[in-house]
Structures are given as C-alpha cells and as structure tokens.
Amino acid sequence: MINKIIVAIDGYSSCGKSTIAKALAKHAGYTYVDTGAMYRAVALYVQRNTNSAVEELHDLNISKVVDLLQDIHISFVQTPAGQHVTLNGEDVEASIRTLEIGNLASKISTIKEVRAFLVEQQQAMGVEKGIVMDGRDIGTVVFPQAELKLFLTASPEVRAERRFKELQAKGENPIWDEVLADVNDRDYRDTHRAESPLRQAEDAVVVDNSHMTREEQMERIIDVFRKRCATI
Numbered sequence: 001m002i003n004k005i006i007v008a009i010d011g012y013s014s015c016g017k018s019t020i021a022k023a024l025a026k027h028a029g030y031t032y033v034d035t036g037a038m039y040r041a042v043a044l045y046v047q048r049n050t051n052s053a054v055e056e057l058h059d060l061n062i063s064k065v066v067d068l069l070q071d072i073h074i075s076f077v078q079t080p081a082g083q084h085v086t087l088n089g090e091d092v093e094a095s096i097r098t099l100e101i102g103n104l105a106s107k108i109s110t111i112k113e114v115r116a117f118l119v120e121q122q123q124a125m126g127v128e129k130g131i132v133m134d135g136r137d138i139g140t141v142v143f144p145q146a147e148l149k150l151f152l153t154a155s156p157e158v159r160a161e162r163r164f165k166e167l168q169a170k171g172e173n174p175i176w177d178e179v180l181a182d183v184n185d186r187d188y189r190d191t192h193r194a195e196s197p198l199r200q201a202e203d204a205v206v207v208d209n210s211h212m213t214r215e216e217q218m219e220r221i222i223d224v225f226r227k228r229c230a231t232i
C-alpha cells in the first residue's frame with residue numbers, strides 16, 4: 001500500500017495554483033484545500049461587519065477584526081460545481097471571487113491573529129495526510145514537514161492576462177492597467193508582510209509556468225509527485 005503524503009503548493013496570486021492543486025488532488029485521490037478561500041471568507045465577514053470600503057482599509061481596526069474571528073466558522077462543501085467554501089453555513093464561493101475581496105484578503109492576511117486562527121484549522125486538516133493544500137505559506141509555515149513542496153510562478157504580465165480574462169468571462173469589465181497594478185501590489189504585499197510572507201521553501205520544486213500549457217505543467221507535476229511518493 002502506498003503511503004499518503006502532504007503536498008504543499010505555494011506561489012503568487014493568479015499563477016494557476018488552484019487549477020493545478022485540484023487536478024493533482026483528483027489524480028492522487030487526495031483532498032484539496034484552497035487556503036486562499038479561507039482568507040477570502042474571513043475578508044468577506046470583515047467587510048460585511050465593519051462597513052469598510054476597501055479604500056479605507058488602511059485604517060482597518062485590527063482589534064475589531066480579531067474580535068470578529070470568534071464568530072467565523074469556515075468549512076468546505078462538495079457541490080456539483082466543485083468544492084465551495086462556506087462561511088457560517090452559507091455558500092459564499094461566488095461572493096469571495098472578486099478583486100475587492102481578494103485585496104481585502106491580502107490585507108487581513110497580514111494580521112498575526114488571523115493567520116494563527118486559519119493555520120491551526122489548516123494543520124488539523126492535514127493530520128491524516130493525503131492532502132493537497134495551496135496558499136502562500138503552506139510549505140514554510142503550515143506544513144514545513146510536507147513530503148512534497150511546489151512553488152509555482154509566472155511573470156506578472158502573464159498572471160495579469162489570466163486574471164483579466166477570468167474577470168471578462170465573469171461579465172466584468174476590467175481595465176488592463178488596473179489589473180496589472182493589482183497583481184504587482186498584491187505580490188508586494190504578500191512578499192513583504194511581517195507575518196509569514198510568501199517565500200519559496202528551500203526544498204521546494206519551482207515550476208515557472210509562464211510558457212507552459214496546462215497539460216505540460218500537469219505532466220511535470222505528476223512526474224515529480226510520482227517520484228516523490230516512490231521514495232516514501
């Protein structure tokens with residue numbers, strides 16, 4: 001019997017982490033956990049309960065956010081459309097996938113207590129292994145002992161283009177310069193925050209997918225996964 005492992009996938013925003021993580025989980029028969037969705041669900045709750053416009057969030061009252069955490073219950077449910085995140089029992093998958101909530105998630109994720117709150121839940125999900133988890137700090141903080149760590153990357157322009165198309169497909173009317181600026185701002189914030197900044201774990205396998213098709217990328221990753229499992 002093949003032992004199950006933990007696969008930690010980290011990388012910048014919009015570099016296709018969740019697509020790859022989901023596909024690898026399906027291939028391996030593992031559970032997939034999208035930790036970005038958890039930060040987004042917290043952000044949605046904060047937005048709903050503080051009446052803050054995103055512009056005002058630099059004034060976000062940190063102790064108020066920390067107080068709100070005790071009222072937040074996040075879980076995942078399987079739906080015919082795939083895995084959805086729930087916030088206090090409500091399916092919020094559609095509401096969290098906006099630029100505004102993405103930005104707010106990036107901001108609240110700089111708060112130490114928010115990270116501790118979610119990291120504890122993420123670690124509990126990995127106790128039995130057989131998990132593919134994606135985020136920013138999975139190989140460095142959540143599962144530093146993960147048997148396989150992947151670090152995905154692509155140029156900011158390639159990622160902005162992917163996000164631009166995604167927003168268009170959702171019927172939104174994105175402005176290219178804004179989408180690119182947003183990618184760069186988010187990268188800066190995610191890599192420069194004091195708490196668990198995004199960084200590549202020393203033992204991570206780096207995959208730059210700027211010029212790879214999804215199939216090429218999957219082939220590469222499944223190959224790395226198989227080889228890693230064979231050594232366990």
Ligand code: DC
Nearest residue numbers: 013035036039105106109135136137
């Ligand atoms: O992957 P995403 O775009 O859904 O994540 C939204 C934000 O959440 C991201 O900008 C930073 C934060 N995040 C984090 O700090 N740590 C994680 N493990 C996952 C996401």
